[in-house]
Amino acid sequence: MSDDARTQLRAHLQFYADLGITGFSREAAWTAPPGVGAPSGEPALPTIPVPDHPHVAVALQVDGPRFGSLDELRTHIGPQCTRCKLCTLGRTQVVFGVGNPSADLMFVGEAPGSDEDVQGIPFVGRAGQLLTKIIEAIEMRREDVYIANVIKCRPPGNRNPEPDEVATCEPFLFRQIDLVKPRVIVALGKFAAQSLLRTDTPITKLRGQVHPFRGAQLVPTFHPAYLLRSPDKKRETWEDMKLVRSLLRGEGR
Ligand code: URA
Ligand code: URA
Numbered sequence: 001m002s003d004d005a006r007t008q009l010r011a012h013l014q015f016y017a018d019l020g021i022t023g024f025s026r027e028a029a030w031t032a033p034p035g036v037g038a039p040s041g042e043p044a045l046p047t048i049p050v051p052d053h054p055h056v057a058v059a060l061q062v063d064g065p066r067f068g069s070l071d072e073l074r075t076h077i078g079p080q081c082t083r084c085k086l087c088t089l090g091r092t093q094v095v096f097g098v099g100n101p102s103a104d105l106m107f108v109g110e111a112p113g114s115d116e117d118v119q120g121i122p123f124v125g126r127a128g129q130l131l132t133k134i135i136e137a138i139e140m141r142r143e144d145v146y147i148a149n150v151i152k153c154r155p156p157g158n159r160n161p162e163p164d165e166v167a168t169c170e171p172f173l174f175r176q177i178d179l180v181k182p183r184v185i186v187a188l189g190k191f192a193a194q195s196l197l198r199t200d201t202p203i204t205k206l207r208g209q210v211h212p213f214r215g216a217q218l219v220p221t222f223h224p225a226y227l228l229r230s231p232d233k234k235r236e237t238w239e240d241m242k243l244v245r246s247l248l249r250g251e252g253r
Contacts, residue, residue: 069101070097070101070176070180073176073179077094077096078094079093079094081094081152081153083168084164084169085164085165086153086154086155086165090156091153091154092117092118092120092154093117094152095112095121095153095154096120096148097148097176098121098122098146098147099142099146099147100143100145100146100180102180102181103145103146104182104184105144105182105183105185105244106146106184106185106186107131107145107148107186107188108148108149108173108187108188108192108196109147109150109189109192109223110149110150110160110161110188110189110192111149111154111158111160112152112154113125113154113158113225114154114158115128116128122149123147126225126228127223127224130224130228131147131188131224134237134241138241138245138248139245148173148176149173149192150166150170150191150192150195150196152169152173153169160191161191161195166195170195174214177216178214181216182216183216183217184216184218184247184248185213186218186220186221186240187219187220188223188224189222189223189225190202190203190223192220193206196213196218197211197213207219207221207236207240208220208240208243210247217247219240219244220240221240221241222237222240
């Protein structure tokens with residue numbers, strides 16, 4: 001590693017140490033074994049790509065502020081977080097997450113869009129309305145599931161989240177996952193799936209498969225915004241949701 005990379009890595013780790021986080025692993029799916037770091041084997045552990053050095057990924061073991069509930073975590077983040085540059089790029093508010101705090105099923109999208117930015121709730125625009133129908137297609141209600149995004153502030157012009165934004169915000173998603181403890185996670189679209197699974201395998205290859213992730217079974221599928229543009233992909237999405245339903249029924253793979 002160059003001196004420059006080393007300096008940046010040190011600064012980055014210091015940022016997490018300031019949040020009370022110690023310990024790291026390269027594995028995104030890793031959770032602390034019982035007795036290690038967190039009391040009673042409490043899962044803890046965000047993995048983050050180091051900004052500008054995506055080859056250096058560290059999973060962080062939380063050993064400081066303990067967020068006993070989603071409300072505590074939401075309060076910690078605050079409605080007007082300034083931890084990344086998106087706070088200066090026109091976002092209105094943090095869009096934390098919504099739904100059943102002990103849901104068996106969790107959906108993870110990419111980032112808030114303009115409707116979400118105004119309302120402070122994920123997936124409330126056109127794509128969100130389609131997501132609600134997708135949830136209802138497996139005989140569940142939107143209130144039964146938990147919904148969040150990889151990053152919690154709207155990127156300008158709906159561009160993709162940038163690596164430093166993901167690195168800063170993703171640990172909060174990981175804490176949400178560890179608090180909700182869903183049995184099944186649906187990663188919505190290419191960005192969420194590739195970002196969570198630390199891969200550049202195309203979404204067409206990732207979808208329809210079960211990927212172990214932080215104690216859950218993660219199933220990638222197409223993003224509802226993509227389905228609005230490519231309605232012919234709804235058939236595969238329905239296949240993915242049938243798989244999700246069978247996993248929830250314990251007919252797992
Ligand atoms: N697209 C996303 O990825 N997330 C939202 O919350 C809304 C649209
Ligand atoms: N491209 C995306 O960004 N998401 C999808 O779900 C499919 C194509």
